[in-house]
Amino acid sequence: MTDITTEKARIGAPSQPFINGFTEEGESLSPVNAAASKSPLAGEAVKRHSHGGGVGIPDSSRAGRLTSYKLADFKPLTGMEEDWRFTPLKRLRGLHTEVLNGAAPTVSVTAPDSVTVETVGRDDRRIGSAAIPEDRVSANAWENFTEATVITVPAEVQVDGEVSVLLTGQGTGASAQHVVIIAEKFSKSVVVLDHQGTAVVAENIEILVEDGAQLTVISLQEWNDDAVHASSQQARLGRDAKFKHIVVSLGGDLVRVTPSARFTGPGAEVELFGLYFADAGQHLEQRLFVDHSVANCKSNVLYKGALQGRNAHTVWVGDVLIRKEAEGTDTYEANRNLVLTDGARADSVPNLEIETGLIAGAGHASATGRFDDQHLFYLMARGIPEEVARRLVVRGFLNEIIQQIKVPAIEERLTAAVERELAATNH
Amino acid sequence: MSTLEIKDLHVSIDTEQGTKEILKGVSLTIRTGETHAIMGPNGSGKSTLASTIAGHPRYNVTSGTITLDGEDVLAMTVDERARAGLFLAMQYPVEVPGVSMTNFLRTAKTAIDGEAPKLRTWTKDVKAAMAQLRIDADFTQRNVNEGFSGGEKKRVEILQLELFKPKFAILDETDSGLDVDALKVVSEGVNRAHAEGNMGTLLITHYTRILRYIKPEFVHVFVDGQVVEEGGPELADRLEEEGYDRYATGAGAATIAAASAAAQA
Ligand SMILES: Nc1ncnc2c1ncn2[C@@H]1O[C@H](COP(=O)(O)OP(=O)(O)O)[C@@H](O)[C@H]1O
Ligand SMILES: [Mg+2]
Numbered sequence: 001m002t003d004i005t006t007e008k009a010r011i012g013a014p015s016q017p018f019i020n021g022f023t024e025e026g027e028s029l030s031p032v033n034a035a036a037s038k039s040p041l042a043g044e045a046v047k048r049h050s051h052g053g054g055v056g057i058p059d060s061s062r063a064g065r066l067t068s069y070k071l072a073d074f075k076p077l078t079g080m081e082e083d084w085r086f087t088p089l090k091r092l093r094g095l096h097t098e099v100l101n102g103a104a105p106t107v108s109v110t111a112p113d114s115v116t117v118e119t120v121g122r123d124d125r126r127i128g129s130a131a132i133p134e135d136r137v138s139a140n141a142w143e144n145f146t147e148a149t150v151i152t153v154p155a156e157v158q159v160d161g162e163v164s165v166l167l168t169g170q171g172t173g174a175s176a177q178h179v180v181i182i183a184e185k186f187s188k189s190v191v192v193l194d195h196q197g198t199a200v201v202a203e204n205i206e207i208l209v210e211d212g213a214q215l216t217v218i219s220l221q222e223w224n225d226d227a228v229h230a231s232s233q234q235a236r237l238g239r240d241a242k243f244k245h246i247v248v249s250l251g252g253d254l255v256r257v258t259p260s261a262r263f264t265g266p267g268a269e270v271e272l273f274g275l276y277f278a279d280a281g282q283h284l285e286q287r288l289f290v291d292h293s294v295a296n297c298k299s300n301v302l303y304k305g306a307l308q309g310r311n312a313h314t315v316w317v318g319d320v321l322i323r324k325e326a327e328g329t330d331t332y333e334a335n336r337n338l339v340l341t342d343g344a345r346a347d348s349v350p351n352l353e354i355e356t357g358l359i360a361g362a363g364h365a366s367a368t369g370r371f372d373d374q375h376l377f378y379l380m381a382r383g384i385p386e387e388v389a390r391r392l393v394v395r396g397f398l399n400e401i402i403q404q405i406k407v408p409a410i411e412e413r414l415t416a417a418v419e420r421e422l423a424a425t426n427h
Numbered sequence: 428m429s430t431l432e433i434k435d436l437h438v439s440i441d442t443e444q445g446t447k448e449i450l451k452g453v454s455l456t457i458r459t460g461e462t463h464a465i466m467g468p469n470g471s472g473k474s475t476l477a478s479t480i481a482g483h484p485r486y487n488v489t490s491g492t493i494t495l496d497g498e499d500v501l502a503m504t505v506d507e508r509a510r511a512g513l514f515l516a517m518q519y520p521v522e523v524p525g526v527s528m529t530n531f532l533r534t535a536k537t538a539i540d541g542e543a544p545k546l547r548t549w550t551k552d553v554k555a556a557m558a559q560l561r562i563d564a565d566f567t568q569r570n571v572n573e574g575f576s577g578g579e580k581k582r583v584e585i586l587q588l589e590l591f592k593p594k595f596a597i598l599d600e601t602d603s604g605l606d607v608d609a610l611k612v613v614s615e616g617v618n619r620a621h622a623e624g625n626m627g628t629l630l631i632t633h634y635t636r637i638l639r640y641i642k643p644e645f646v647h648v649f650v651d652g653q654v655v656e657e658g659g660p661e662l663a664d665r666l667e668e669e670g671y672d673r674y675a676t677g678a679g680a681a682t683i684a685a686a687s688a689a690a691q692a
Contacts, residue, residue, distance in 0.1 A: 373484070378521035378571075381481050382535035382587065383509035392534060396525025396570070 074136035100144035102173020130206035131234035138232040141176040141202035148178035159189040169199025177203040183215035211238035223252035239265025260289040275401040280309025292326035301333035307344035330360040337368040436491035451652040467649030481515040512594030516584035523571035585616040602637035614640030635667040
C-alpha cells in the first residue's frame with residue numbers, strides 16, 4: 001500500500017497541449033506525462049480547472065452531484081453545467097426539454113433459454129435496482145418510459161454465447177428507453193446492446209452484477225447519421241463481482257454515453273473500455289464515473305478514439321473517485337485519441353479524486369496525438385501507399401479495444417465498420 | 428542490371444535560423460552488384476543523402492538529379508521510390524505503435540510486389556530469414572520496432588532488406604550500436620542479399636569495422652556535404668589508421684579534384 005500524505009488530491013488538467021490549438025484543458029497530456037502517471041498520486045492538490053461559465057456546480061467533487069428520479073429536481077440546461085459544457089444542446093433535439101413520447105426503438109432479444117427476458121411496466125420492483133438519474137436527460141427518460149425490458153441471467157448459470165439485444169430506432173420523435181440487466185449471483189454472461197437505425201432517444205440501462213457474478217455488457221452505437229442518443233448505463237457491483245463494459249460509438253449525429261460503476265462489496269473488479277470514431281460533423285461524447293466507495297476493489301479504464309473530418313468532435317471525461325473508506329483501491333484510467341485530419345477536435349479530461357492515502361495504486365493518462373509524419377514516412381519507405389499506411393495505423397490503434405470484445409462475430413463486424421469509416425473520407 | 432545515379436545534388440533543410448545547405452554537390456553512380464561505402468564524420472551529411480534518396484519530406488533538393496535507370500526518382504513519392512526498388516535501412520528506425528510486424532511485413536511485401544505473397548511460402552520465408560538474423564520468432568507478434576533494442580531494430584531493418592529484395596539498398600549506419608556478434612549477423616544478412624546478384628549497395632558508415640565483413644569496391648569519403656576523396660578498399664584502410672582529421676572541414680573541397688582524379692587513375 002502506498003501512503004499518500006495529502007488527504008485529498010484532485011488530479012486535474014495537465015498543461016502543454018500536444019496539438020496546438022486544442023484549447024480545452026485536459027485533453028492533451030503529453031505522452032511523457034502519460035507514461036509517468038502510473039505512479040500513486042501524491043503531493044499538493046492540483047490547481048482546479050477554470051471553466052468559464054460558473055453556473056451549476058463546476059468543479060465540485062463528483063460525490064456531490066445531484067441524483068434524483070424526478071425530472072423537476074434538475075434545472076433546465078443552459079450548457080454551462082460542468083457535465084454538459086461540451087455537448088451542443090441544440091442538437092439534442094429536445095431530449096432535455098420535450099416530453100419523450102415518441103416511439104422508442106423496438107427491442108428484440110435473442111438469448112439462450114437459460115436467460116429470462118421480460119417486458120414489464122413502470123411499477124416493476126426491479127426498476128431502480130441499479131440506477132438513479134444523474135442528469136436531466138436521464139431523469140427525463142425515467143419519467144417518460146412506458147415499458148422496460150428486463151433481462152435476467154439466473155444464479156450460477158453460465159450462458160454459452162451472448163445475449164443479443166437489438167434496439168432499432170423508429171424515427172426522429174424524441175423517445176425514452178429503459179433496460180434492466182440482472183446478472184444474478186455467480187452467473188457468467190455477455191450481453192450485447194446493438195443500437196441501429198434512426199432514433200432520438202434518451203436511454204437508461206440499469207446493470208446489476210450480483211455477488212460473484214461475471215458480466216460483460218457491450219453497447220454498440222452504429223446508428224444512422226441523423227440519430228441522437230443519450231445513454232446512461234449504470235452498474236452496481238456486488239462482492240467479488242466482475243464487470244466489463246465496452247462502449248463502441250461509430251454512428252449517429254450526437255451520441256453521449258455516460259457509464260458508471262458503483263461498488264457495494266469488496267473484491268469487485270470493473271473494466272471500462274471504449275472505442276469511438278468520429279467523422280465530419282459528428283459529436284461523440286463519453287463521460288464515465290467509477291465510484292470507489294468500498295475497500296479493495298479494482299477498476300481499469302481505457303477509451304480510444306479516432307477522429308477525421310471537419311468538426312468531428314469527441315469528448316471523454318473520466319471521473320474516478322476514491323472515497324475515504326475505499327482503502328486498498330487499485331485504479332487506472334486512460335484515454336487516447338488519434339487525430340487524422342485538420343478540423344477535428346478531441347477533448348479529454350481525466351479526473352481522479354483521492355480521499356484516502358491507503359490505496360494500492362491510482363493513475364491516469366490522457367494523450368491526443370496526430371497521426372505522426374515519422375510513422376507515415378517509415379511505412380511509405382517500405383512501399384506502402386499513404387492511404388494504406390493510415391489505415392494500418394488506425395486499425396492497429398483501435399484494435400486494442402476490439403480485441404477486448406471476444407465475441408468473434410462482433411469483432412469482425414467492428415473491424416469492417418472501422419474500415420468503412422476510414423474509407424469514407426479520402427485523406 | 429540497374430543504375431542509381433546521383434548528379435550534383437544540393438540539399439537544404441529549413442531550420443529556425445533559416446535555410447541551411449547540407450549537401451553541396453554530391454555525385455555518385457552505383458550499379459547492380461557493386462558495393463559503395465560512404466564514410467564520413469558525424470554531421471557530414473550522410474543521413475541527409477540517404478533520407479533524400481528515400482524522399483523524406485524534410486529535405487529540399489535545390490538542384491541536381493537522382494535517377495534510377497533513367498527514371499526521375501525526385502519526381503516519385505516516398506512509396507513509389509520503395510516500389511521502384513530503393514530501400515533505406517534507417518539509422519534510427521521508427522516505432523510504429525499498433526501495427527504488428529506480421530501485418531507490416533505482409534502489407535509492405537504486397538505493396539512492393541504488386542500482389543500478395545502466397546501465404547504459406549511467405550510465412551516460411553519470414554521465419555527462415557528471422558532465424559538467420561537471430562530474431563526471436565515472437566517478434567512477429569510485436570508492434571513494428573516498439574520496444575526493440577537498438578540492435579534488434581537494425582536486425583529487423585536487414586530482415587526487411589532480405590524479404591523485400593530491392594534493387595538498391597542504402598544502409599545508414601546499420602553498424603552503429605551493434606556488438607561484434609550482432610555486427611556479424613547483420614553483415615551476413617547484407618552479404619546474402621548481395622549474393623543474389625540483383626542488388627547494389629550503398630553502405631554508409633562512420634567506422635571501418637563493418638568493412639571487415641562487407642567488402643566495398645568503392646570508398647567515398649564524405650566531409651561537410653561533399654565527397655572529398657574517392658578510392659578503392661585501400662582508402663578505408665587508410666581511414667582506419669589516420670581517421671578523418673586530415674580532412675579539415677572546409678579545406679576538402681580544394682583538394683577533391685586532385686584526389687578523385689588520382690583515385691580514378
Ligand atoms: N533535423 C535537423 N535539424 C537541424 N539540423 C539538422 C537536422 N538534420 C540534420 N541536420 C544537420 O545537417 C548536418 C548533417 O546531418 P546528417 O545528415 O545527420 O549527418 P550524418 O548522418 O553524417 O551524421 C548536420 O550539421 C546536422 O546538424
Ligand atoms: Mg547519420
